[in-house]
Amino acid sequence: MNAIQTSLRFILALFVFFAFSSLTAQAQQGQPSIEQLLQEPFLDDYYSNVVYGYEIVTDTQHFASRYVGNSLNCTNCHLQAGTQADALPLNVAGMYPKWRAKNGKRNGIGLRIRECFLYSMDGIMPPDDAPEVLAIAAYVTYLSQGEVMGAEPEGRGVPTLPETGYDPNPANGRAVYLEHCANCHGEQGEGLGGMPAVWGLDSYNRGAGMNRIQLAAGFIWANMPYGNGRSLSHQQALDVAAYLNLQYRPADPRESRFLKLLEDLLP
């Protein structure tokens, strides 16, 4: 009986070894790409979380709908699922924990992700051990492989635009918006055909980073119109950002609580 059990265990161990050998072989050469991971029938806990995180980033509405309050997906700002430089890339795991002026705390990557849900996704803050948060953290770690710990990766965030010498002009911004942006984002900013809403109740709220004109202008200049980035002038990008900033959007959850309640309860 005992001999049978030992031999059975041995055979099982052999099975496990061969099953994992394909994955480990790839891991030795560098990590498998997301496409490879999606093909795998079985993933260990880390890689399954990486894939889950990737799915959340690309289809937040479906995979993390619990904490989302608008119609955006992470990948609407973190372009190409967070892999495109100058478009808020997600390979920043080596920079956390760090102090941020926004909340006056030392932020781990978890808190950073949770605040994204609260402001940019206009939703509610997930608990710190929510599976969604842990999965996105795993994905961020996965993307950060090869980066220097503590150093800024190349193309982090969005480029800072130089002084143009003029104030941002929303009226001019409206003209630029209607010419270059309204085709996809709609005249009312509602987002056409799967493109993200840029204002209105289905967009990011007043507490989001995109609500800062400097940051939004940098993002627009580097990446917009989509697929044709850096075609607008600095001043045009600033004007569009100012125009967007004037539009109606959900309130900042830190301030207007009564308004927030109405927005949340009356769909």
Added chain:
Amino acid sequence: MIPALLAEATPSFAWKKKLGNWRTEVFAGFVGAILVIPQGITYAYLAGLQPEYGLYCAIFVTLFTSLLGGSSMMSGPNTAVAILIGTAVLPLAGRGSPVYIDFVFILCMMVGLIQLLFWILRGSRIFQYLSPAAISGISAGAGFLIIMASLDSILNLSTFTTTFFYEKLYIIISDARDLISPYSLFIGLCTIFGGFLGKRYSHRYYIIIAVCSGYIAGLLVSFIWPQPVTELEYLGRMPLQWLPVHLPAINIEYLMTSIRLIPYAFTIAFIGLAQSLVIVRELKMETDQEIDLDKEVYAQGMANFLAPFFSSFVGSGSFNRSKANRSLGASTPLSGIVTAGFVLLLITFLGPILTFMPMAAMAGTLFIVGVDMIKWSDIKHYSLVRSELVIYLATFVGIIFFGLATGIVIAVLLSVSVFLLRISQLELKVEKQESGTLLKVKGALFYASVAHLTEKFQSHFGEDLTVDLQFTTHIDQSAVDFFIRESRNMASQGATLSLLVNDKQRQFLEDLGLSPNIKLVSLAEGVSLQPA
């Protein structure tokens, strides 16, 4: 055999003819839906899953059990089952992660298969050996575990695991200022207070009152302090689908890891069926429903087997919802079917409101449920018989120190051994008569109980003995061997052994080859049997 099983397996709808007032059934189903929503959400939390899985369980397990079974039992999410799922799968994967959910579904399929096996082997009789004291002890122990689990959310502790409950209490008390979130504690206390106040006015709806007071407290808190300050945990939007079909992922790696789940699968299958059958048996005894226990085992097993295909975890009969269902006058499975529909409707329309339900309020209702499960009246009830009290207390202590699975094993072992001790006890009565000594034997005469006879035989050694077997329920080979041996010993002393037997026993004894030393005396048909 197989046609009979197939007939049992098809839903019969025999209750349609007995359907009296369908309005009563529908209203009972509506109340059941209101009761099951907070339970489904909190039990999903206990099982380490996202809330929607608990609601799917409330919808599909309830629906399938009611469709396939024939009783008015309310099935669905169950505390003990949910806790056991958590204890089984949490060591294998991170709470709520994709791998975790895959493992839960594999576990659920195993549970369903084991319960179907119970059905095919006609195993529903096994559960009669689980004593009521053991079931109460398990329920009380589960209540204690629920209270401890609810503290995590009420105090908004980030989940930490401790081996024993007193360590957790010690850590909470010693680090109270750093660990406990006052906002969350306030909401939790409001919920518990609302629940205990509501219990005075309505025994049926106090959970709803508790949930509402917790929700209002949560709104109050979020109105004064924003979420970045309070860091309160909210339920969030539930991505509920109407038909959440899901094919469980099965591959060789999962199956090899899930070998570790098999003991838990057996425990869950056993405890789930035990609870369902206790409810069904009660319904069968106290109402005029036509209930077939085996059919109910099939309904529960099949519902649990199908559950993972509809993104839900396993369930079992619920005591409190079945009781509410009965007190509202429901007597057919229609109320269960209606409940499933109402859960779907209510969640669809309550969705935006439930989004801002604080988890502390949900945990507060868990706390109330847990306190309700530890009943002082149970202890008083079982304290009258010492063996029952020992089973109750041993089960309870086993659960709070070593977990639910160990506690259930203790409960089963103790109730079986008490049962065996009882059955191996013989009632012996000695009467002096002119012809010798008459020994009346009451009970089952088998290898475990023969030892009792030996003492009597030795104390009357050398006398003529008559053994009255008319109140003996069972005789086995070792007892016959014993008689042959003793009669030989007595013959050497010049004494005779005679056995008073009925026809059936005479046949049996003669088949086994009695020695000529034993005199068999038949009881005449006309002789009135006097009690021993």
